[in-house]
Amino acid sequence: MRTxxxxxxxxxxxxxxxxxxxxxxxxxxxxxxxVLAAACGPAKxxxxxxxxxxxxxxxxxxxxxxxxxxxxxxxxxRQKLAPGWHTYWTNPGDAGTPPEIALTLPEGAxxxxxxxxxxxxFAVGPVMSFGYAREVVFPIAVTVPGRLRPGDxxxxxxxxxxxxxxxxxxxxxxRFTLALPVAAQAAPPAPGIAAAFAATDAxxxxxxxxxxxxxxxxxxxxxxxxxxGITPERIxxxxxYPQAWGVITHAAPQALEVTPGRLTLVAEKGxxxxxxxxxxxxxxxxxxxxxxxxxxxxxxAASAAARPAGFADPAGAAAExxxxxxxxxxxxxxxxxxxxxxxVFPVLAIKATALARxxxxxxxxxxxxxxxxxxxxxxxxxxxAGALLAMRAAGAAVGWGFQxxxxxxxxxxxxxxxAIGLNLSGVFEVGTSLTGAGHHLAHAPSHKGxxxxxxxxxxxxxxxxxxxxxxxxxxxxxxxxxxxLCVFAAMGLGLAAPYALIAFAPRLARLLPRPGLWMVRxxxxxxxxxxxxxxxxxxxxxxxxxxxxxxxxxxxxVLVALAAWIYGVAQHGxxxxxxxxxxxxxxxxxxxALLPQLRAAAAPGAAPEATAGTERFSxxxxxxxxxxxxxxxxxxxAAWCITCLVNERTALSTGAAKxxxxxxxxxxxKGDWTNQDPEITAFLRAFGRDGxxxxxxxxxxxxxxxxxxxxxxxxxxxxxxxxxxx
Amino acid sequence: xxxxxxxxRPAGFxxxxxxxxxxxxxxxxxxxxxxxxxxxxxxxxxxAPAFTARDSNGQTQSLSALKGKVVVLEWxxxxxxxxxxxxxxxxxxxxxxxxxxxxxxxxxxASSAPGEQGAVDGATANGxxxxxxxxxxxxxxxxxGKIGRAYGAQVTPHMYVIGKDGTLLYMGGIDSIASTxxxxxxxxxxxxxxxxxxxxxxxxxxxxxxxPYGCTIKYMGT
Numbered sequence: 035m036r037t038x039x040x041x042x043x044x045x046x047x048x049x050x051x052x053x054x055x056x057x058x059x060x061x062x063x064x065x066x067x068x069v070l071a072a073a074c075g076p077a078k079x080x081x082x083x084x085x086x087x088x089x090x091x092x093x094x095x096x097x098x099x100x101x102x103x104x105x106x107x108x109x110x111x112r113q114k115l116a117p118g119w120h121t122y123w124t125n126p127g128d129a130g131t132p133p134e135i136a137l138t139l140p141e142g143a144x145x146x147x148x149x150x151x152x153x154x155x156f157a158v159g160p161v162m163s164f165g166y167a168r169e170v171v172f173p174i175a176v177t178v179p180g181r182l183r184p185g186d187x188x189x190x191x192x193x194x195x196x197x198x199x200x201x202x203x204x205x206x207x208x209r210f211t212l213a214l215p216v217a218a219q220a221a222p223p224a225p226g227i228a229a230a231f232a233a234t235d236a237x238x239x240x241x242x243x244x245x246x247x248x249x250x251x252x253x254x255x256x257x258x259x260x261x262x263g264i265t266p267e268r269i270x271x272x273x274x275y276p277q278a279w280g281v282i283t284h285a286a287p288q289a290l291e292v293t294p295g296r297l298t299l300v301a302e303k304g305x306x307x308x309x310x311x312x313x314x315x316x317x318x319x320x321x322x323x324x325x326x327x328x329x330x331x332x333x334x335a336a337s338a339a340a341r342p343a344g345f346a347d348p349a350g351a352a353a354e355x356x357x358x359x360x361x362x363x364x365x366x367x368x369x370x371x372x373x374x375x376x377x378v379f380p381v382l383a384i385k386a387t388a389l390a391r392x393x394x395x396x397x398x399x400x401x402x403x404x405x406x407x408x409x410x411x412x413x414x415x416x417x418x419a420g421a422l423l424a425m426r427a428a429g430a431a432v433g434w435g436f437q438x439x440x441x442x443x444x445x446x447x448x449x450x451x452x453a454i455g456l457n458l459s460g461v462f463e464v465g466t467s468l469t470g471a472g473h474h475l476a477h478a479p480s481h482k483g484x485x486x487x488x489x490x491x492x493x494x495x496x497x498x499x500x501x502x503x504x505x506x507x508x509x510x511x512x513x514x515x516x517x518x519l520c521v522f523a524a525m526g527l528g529l530a531a532p533y534a535l536i537a538f539a540p541r542l543a544r545l546l547p548r549p550g551l552w553m554v555r556x557x558x559x560x561x562x563x564x565x566x567x568x569x570x571x572x573x574x575x576x577x578x579x580x581x582x583x584x585x586x587x588x589x590x591x592v593l594v595a596l597a598a599w600i601y602g603v604a605q606h607g608x609x610x611x612x613x614x615x616x617x618x619x620x621x622x623x624x625x626x627a628l629l630p631q632l633r634a635a636a637a638p639g640a641a642p643e644a645t646a647g648t649e650r651f652s653x654x655x656x657x658x659x660x661x662x663x664x665x666x667x668x669x670x671x672a673a674w675c676i677t678c679l680v681n682e683r684t685a686l687s688t689g690a691a692k693x694x695x696x697x698x699x700x701x702x703x704k705g706d707w708t709n710q711d712p713e714i715t716a717f718l719r720a721f722g723r724d725g726x727x728x729x730x731x732x733x734x735x736x737x738x739x740x741x742x743x744x745x746x747x748x749x750x751x752x753x754x755x756x757x758x759x760x
Numbered sequence: 761x762x763x764x765x766x767x768x769r770p771a772g773f774x775x776x777x778x779x780x781x782x783x784x785x786x787x788x789x790x791x792x793x794x795x796x797x798x799x800x801x802x803x804x805x806x807x808a809p810a811f812t813a814r815d816s817n818g819q820t821q822s823l824s825a826l827k828g829k830v831v832v833l834e835w836x837x838x839x840x841x842x843x844x845x846x847x848x849x850x851x852x853x854x855x856x857x858x859x860x861x862x863x864x865x866x867x868x869x870a871s872s873a874p875g876e877q878g879a880v881d882g883a884t885a886n887g888x889x890x891x892x893x894x895x896x897x898x899x900x901x902x903x904x905g906k907i908g909r910a911y912g913a914q915v916t917p918h919m920y921v922i923g924k925d926g927t928l929l930y931m932g933g934i935d936s937i938a939s940t941x942x943x944x945x946x947x948x949x950x951x952x953x954x955x956x957x958x959x960x961x962x963x964x965x966x967x968x969x970x971x972p973y974g975c976t977i978k979y980m981g982t
Contacts, residue, residue: 128914129976131938161914161976197841197940202877203975205841205940279971283801305801305931305969 079215080223081112082192085208089119089198094190094210095171097231099224100217101188104180109145109212110171111135111194112230118200122165123153125277125315127284130163130203133172133196140189142179149173151237152316152328153275158201162285164275171234178216186216219760220735222663232661239316239328243719246317246333250309255282257299257333259317262716266292271320274299274331280306281313325654358517361509362524368503369528372495404537406481408530410488415526416519418492423515435725437493438674439710441579442629445587447494448571449594449625454490455564456595458557462602488530494567495529504744508722570676577673577708579632586632590625597621647692651705653713656732663735665700665758670714670728672707677744678727685746694752698759700731733758801912801931804968808920808928809910815898816885821867823926830864830959832952833920834896835871835913837878838888840975841940843916847892849942852917852934855953856895862960868896871908876978878916879903905979915974919952921959930955932970 082094090113097108111133113121122130137145150172153164178188195207222228244261257274269292276282286302299317307313313333320326422436437443456462503525510521568591575583597618604614649655651668659666669686671678685691695702705714707726718728721741729742731754742754802809808831812822823831834852836843846852859866870885872878880888885899902908911920911931921930935948955965 126938128972129974131940131973134939158976159979159981160909163976195941199975201976201978202839203841280969306971 079213080227082210082212085206085210087198087204087206088116089200089204090115090121090196090206092194092196092206092208092210094192094194094212095223095227095230096190096212096214097173097223097227098214099221100215100219101178102218102220103178103182103216105220106175106177107188107214108173108231109137109176109190109192110173110231110234111192111196111210112169112171112227113166113196113198114169115167115198117168119198120154120156120163120165120167120200121170121196121198122163123275124148124150125164125275125279127155127163127165128161129158130165130199131197133194135172135174136193137174137176138191138193139176140179140182142181143188143190144177146175149175149238151234152239152318152326153237155273157285160285163199164284169230169233170237171230173231173234182216184216184218188214188216190214222735228663235661236657237328239330241330241720242716244317244329244331246331248313248333250303250307253303255301255303255307257301257317257331259297259299259331259333260295262295262719263712264292264297265294265712268321269297269319270322270324272297272299273318274301274315275318275328276304276313276315278313280304281315282307358509358513358520361506361513361521365503365506365510365521365524366528366531368506369525370531372503372525372529373532400537402481403484404534406484407488407537408527408534410485411492411530412488412523412526413485414489414492415522415529419510419519419522423511423518435672435675436710438574438672439578439708441575441583441632444571444574444578444674445583445590445629445632448568448575448587449590450490451494451564451568451571452591452594453598455561455568456598458561458564460558460602461595461598463605492526492529504723504725504728507724508719511719511724571674574673574708577706583632586628590628593621593625593628597625647695648702648704651703651714651717653717656703659701659703660732660736665698665734665755666703666732667695667700667755667758668703668705668717668728668730668732668739670705670707670718670726672726674708675726681727681729681744681746685748685751688748690748691751691755694755698755700755700759731755731758734760802910802928804928804931806928807926808922809907811900811907811910813900813902813907815900816880816882816889817898818882819898821898821900823922826865827926828924830862830924830956831922832859832864832866832956833911833913833922834866834868835908835916835918835977836868837870837872837916837975837977838880838892839877840916842974845940845942846917846934846945847894849945851942851945853892853894855934855956858953859956860895860897862957864956864960866896868894868899869902869907869913870899871902871905871913872978873905873980874903878978903980905977908977908979913972913977915972915976917974918972918977921952921955921965923959924962929959929965930968931972932967933972933974936970938971938973 080096080099084091084093086092092114093112095110095112097110101107113133115121122132124132126132132150133148135148139145151166151170153166156163156165156167176190182188190212192210192212193207194210195205197203197205223231242261242263244259244264246257246259249256249258269290272290272292273288274282282288282304283302284304289300291298297317297319315331316328317331318326318328418437425436506521506525510518513521572584572587572591575587579586600614600621601618604618648669651670656666656668669678669682671682673679694700705711705717707714715724718724721728721730721739727744727746729744729746730739731742732739740754740758742751808823810823812820812824815821838844838847843852856866870878870880872880880899880901882901885901888894889896889899900907907913911918913920917934919930919932919934920928923929930952932951934952935945935950937944937948949967951967951970954967958965
């Protein structure tokens with residue numbers, strides 16, 4: 035046996051000598067273990083000999099059949115309890131005590147703390163206990179020393195004691211040894227042990243971006259939790275398990291109230307509740323089907339509720355929050371790169387037209403135009419960010435690009451694009467009564483026009499995020515409002531920068547060709563990207579609002595064209611053209627009147643179709659697959675996210691990519707954010723993201739997910755897939 | 761044996777019935793919501809719930825008669841591993857001896873329902889006291905759990921200290937390490953002892969509420 039570093043799996047100290055009775059008990063357990071081991075021949079490497087009593091069968095298990103030097107393996111105390119008996123959580127409630135595990139490990143090995151599975155409640159009369167019945171594994175992550183070589187044996191010893199209670203309580207103890215073979219490759223444990231770990235992992239507390247606060251009033255405590263995915267339809271029951279004794283009266287019922295985005299639990303105040311201290315714990319949330327999830331919360335103390343840092347800090351997991359300076363830099367870069375993203379395709383035409391208008395203008399006008407465009411972009415960014423933050427504050431589960439989740443917005447934008455296209459085609463002119471296109475173009479563009487061009491550029495460009503932007507937006511939305519607005523402003527400056535640069539650098543502006551007929555032709559040509567955009571938006575509507583929605587959008591489009599034509603005729607004709615103008619106005623009014631119809635058509639039933647080889651994303655399915663140790667690729671997409679669609683075409687659904695998914699056994703989960711979906715919003719925010727596209731790749735056999743860049747190439751994807759599947 | 765409010769020591773029937781009805785309503789409210797109503801714990805600094813009970817020798821003990829003395833209440837169940845920890849190591853006996861020498865009245869209370877673990881009659885209780893060399897002033901028999909419920913006692917050993925004027929000064933664990941290992945006793949903060957000695961000296965109790973640890977009390981009807 036190696037002289038080992040003694041590692042306490044728990045901070046509770048253990049004494050030197052055991053009382054005689056307990057030693058005898060442990061001795062008997064050991065004897066039984068030896069007999070068992072002898073009878074069964076060589077025991078499975080990943081499960082130790084058992085210490086058994088009429089109440090419990092206890093073993094030490096590992097979640098791998100063989101371990102790899104330098105990597106982690108989970109060692110767990112596995113308890114199989116007789117019906118009616120239970121053991122305890124870290125806060126055992128009113129009675130009992132949690133199990134204690136002291137690991138003895140070879141030199142160079144490290145052990146973490148017990149990862150306590152989420153508990154259940156056990157009431158004995160007026161006394162409430164928190165713990166587990168039937169079967170539970172208490173896992174401890176252990177790092178295998180890097181100096182070990184394949185062929186060696188990694189020996190883990192555990193000294194454990196636990197209390198097992200029915201109505202009566204019996205303390206038990208045991209000493210366990212696990213000899214795990216060291217190999218170059220990890221190997222999954224036997225199915226029975228994998229299932230035991232899986233059952234415990236189903237209870238593993240999860241970290242969501244739920245904000246919690248505690249307030250005490252009189253004899254009760256109100257725990258308020260806000261976050262995505264909280265809806266009355268999904269939460270049938272909830273219970274707050276505080277980490278420490280004395281915060282609440284454990285046995286008292288907790289009154290639950292759920293509204294969209296917010297959950298409150300009113301519990302009886304505990305005997306040692308300290309309003310100035312933080313009280314962490316778990317919220318067990320049970321859905322109507324009876325499935326329970328345990329969510330870690332770290333409610334801010336009532337007196338410190340004003341502090342925004344009272345959030346359940348998701349930093350531990352995959353969420354990456356950036357420091358402010360870097361968030362602003364990333365935002366600027368993201369905005370800059372956004373100019374090159376496929377997403378901005380619809381805006382290119384608007385920008386090109388605006389640029390062309392600068393040709394031949396005097397510098398002052400050019401500069402003013404650039405400034406107004408920048409101001410327009412900034413205003414749009416700030417307005418969007420403000421709306422987003424306000425909706426968040428009101429509890430709505432929305433993310434970046436949320437406006438495209440509304441079919442009304444999509445239809446209105448489609449019509450606007452059509453109208454702009456018709457304008458570029460020369461069907462009608464804006465503002466001036468017409469004396470000739472050339473004349474109009476030769477005039478300085480109106481400042482109002484520049485401003486609205488900026489606005490429009492943002493509204494249309496934002497549904498997709500660029501590299502750097504995802505992390506910045508995620509940070510911004512989690513930050514206090516002024517900081518968030520700073521980050522969004524930086525993003526706006528980035529988006530406006532190239533155009534502003536041309537406007538402000540006279541040399542660059544001089545590079546533009548002289549004005550002439552080319553400008554008219556360019557303008558007419560650029561109408562077609564606008565028509566294409568309108569067509570794409572109508573296609574988005576097929577996903578959002580179904581056939582009726584498309585019908586309404588197309589009918590509206592015809593009315594818009596009619597209005598534009600009549601208005602154009604009026605502009606060309608002599609006189610005031612009051613009648614045609616009135617007719618045009620009537621057509622536009624008719625178009626707008628269609629919008630409420632569209633809202634009615636945007637009923638559910640617009641279920642995203644599952645493409646061959648992909649499965650619909652759900653957090654539960656992902657958790658299941660992770661538990662099985664399967665590699666999983668998660669693709670969050672939306673019909674309105676052009677970058678997503680481009681990636682899909684060029685990288686995700688190519689022959690090579692499909693073959694890689696199939697050969698490597700990577701499960702492909704696809705989430706559709708075309709319409710609002712709190713589950714997807716929650717998933718994105720767990721990564722500190724709020725926009726699309728988003729790709730996460732979970733490696734085989736556990737481990738942290740890798741976030742892939744928003745612009746995918748086939749080679750990059752295939753390489754990542756093979757790495758994830760080893 | 762009756763449970764009543766401390767303020768109505770000459771226990772008028774009407775008043776008591778009223779209080780009991782009140783208590784019943786109080787208990788029934790949460791009971792409608794959950795199978796297990798919470799015990800209403802008494803408050804530190806408030807008069808400790810009064811009680812009158814028969815002890816293991818058939819004598820009647822009442823809190824009101826003990827005014828002027830510090831009283832310690834110890835809930836017990838001799839088969840509970842947490843109780844055995846403190847009796848097995850001699851810790852409980854040591855505390856009882858100290859209490860006696862300081863003029864503190866130590867009352868051990870058995871609230872297990874008949875047939876449940878820890879249920880004792882007078883003879884058994886006296887036998888346990890003799891065999892364990894324990895020295896409580898008396899062992900109170902509370903088979904219907906009235907005193908236990910009045911004090912919100914949840915576990916064995918659950919400890920209470922009542923001051924000379926009848927106010928509750930301490931409730932909670934016997935010490936700070938919630939285990940069944942005897943060797944933890946030395947390392948633990950002796951909450952009960954600290955509170956008892958402070959009460960004797962008339963000093964404020966620094967830690968007045970702690971986590972009681974132990975086995976659940978096997979109350980009647982559970």
